Amino acid sequence: MRVEAFLRHRAGLTPSATAVVAAQERLSYADLDRLSERLAGTLCVHGVGPGDRVALFMENIAEMAVAIFAGLKSGATVVPVNPGIKADGLTHVLTDCAPKALFYETKHTGLCEEAMETSKHAPLCIVARTGKTASGRTLAFEDCLDPDTPLPPLQNDDRGLAFLIYTSGSSGKPKGVMMGHRNVEAAAAMIADYLENDDRDVVLSTLPLSFTYGLYQLLVAVRTGGTLILEKNFAFPHRVLEKAHAEGVTGFPLVPTMAAMLADLSEFPAGRLPALRYITNAAAALPPVHIKTLRALFPQARLFSMYGLTECARATFLAPEDLDRRPGSVGKALPGTEAVVLEEDGTEAALDATGELVIRGPHVMQGYWNDTEATAHVLRDAPDGRGKRLHTGDLFKRDAAGFLYFVGRKDEVVKIRGEKVSPRQVDAVLATCPGVREALAFTTPDPIAGHRLAALVVRADPDLTERTIARHCKHRLPDAMMPKSFIFRAELPKTPNGKTSRRLAAMEAMRASCTT
């Protein structure tokens, strides 16, 4: 089944039910279907169709939900782009996948123009929240919803790509994960199944629609006829909880940073979400203290501990009833899929021994866009000849009952506020700062963000200030990748073999913070 068929189906069944709420806007299933149909028609008029990409660089606003379905209805592959990236990041996306259309918000006009100029790629631009009307290759979002637009031709082939989602690796630029319509269908069906979602669910999500975890809140809600309340962020937890209460929220997806922020609240809005049926956690493990807090705050809600990665959306979940016995586990493979822990030589790791988590199932991606080498590295033939398996790069162990535990990464990637951060990519940006001879980003544990990023810097220019480096980084790195401090050194810490060492940098920093 194609992904946009979820929407057409539900719009036929329950046209007046609320599909999406974003700020003051409420879109029924009929609204979401009709608006995305017209927008898809406009895209087709401008030559967008199967084989093309449509990039969506927008926050969690109603237009983003409409554009996701419009892109799919046009037959193109939808590329949701992290709205926190800077011009460099967008340039990479434009260069790598050459989208035929780019959606963005007025406030990001400067950034987008810079990226289009650098990438020398000029797609059709559709701008949300602009007061202006069309000029040349730039259209106002509202002007693309004309009821007289010819309908887009119906797409029937579900073998093509639905989404291309960029994710950071340990080195190099982010890679585009190719998810076929069938992959997405399979993942959405499995998620809806174990969360027991139905058309009475009201899910509130502050997770960006451009991230897999956030995107599937929309896809699963639309597949099951539920309502999705979109919030742009969790900056004002009290306000978000008031909204959740007013909307009768039944599902609340979290990352550990949000749980930490909830735990810090001393006063709570009245009612404590009486309708809340479940909470999910993903992106990083939930510390036991937060599990306790969430249970105290929302005693009737079932808590699902999950593990996923962009390359297969969701891989495992722990049933709420197993949480007490195995609070550190992320559970088992989604039903109908396989998750095994393998040694370097490809044999299954012994119980409680650490190995790499390897996934097989209908939800596993088609590969990385334009990168056959990286694809071949992670998608490898299974020894039994039954298709490809995804080598996640995540280290896991398994207990005697088959429950899985996250141990760490094979590479240096960490999660900061739930977002993947590669210290090596931060090094690369630091190295481009004038006056920096060499630099090394490293992380230490942080109670709210999970990890705290800092950098050691060896100056070529003795007058270089922390401020100058910070400014350089702020214009190039998304917030999660921004070092919180810069420490000047005469040289970088090295192992006895002469290799620079992030571990030594982190150990030194932790020792220093213990003694002060």
Next chain:
Amino acid sequence: MPESIKADIRAFVVENFLFGDEGDAPEDDASLIENDIVDSTGILEMVSFLEEHFAISVADPEIVPENFDTVARLSAFVAGKRKTVEAAPTGA
């Protein structure tokens, strides 16, 4: 409202979130969140700053956009808080 409160808040925003880059400094009534100046954890830093610098205490329900989303609103919030503190009877 004393101008010094606004000046101190502006200085904190420019130093802490913009690393001294006055060129990117927001207008007094521009949204700090919408303009990507302050993010979710930045609001927590802002709360700590207000509590320490102005010797006020901020309750969770007060951490809302109406009080925190612009330099002008932050200044008004702090000024209001201080007035309450000054008006309150001092301990016997």
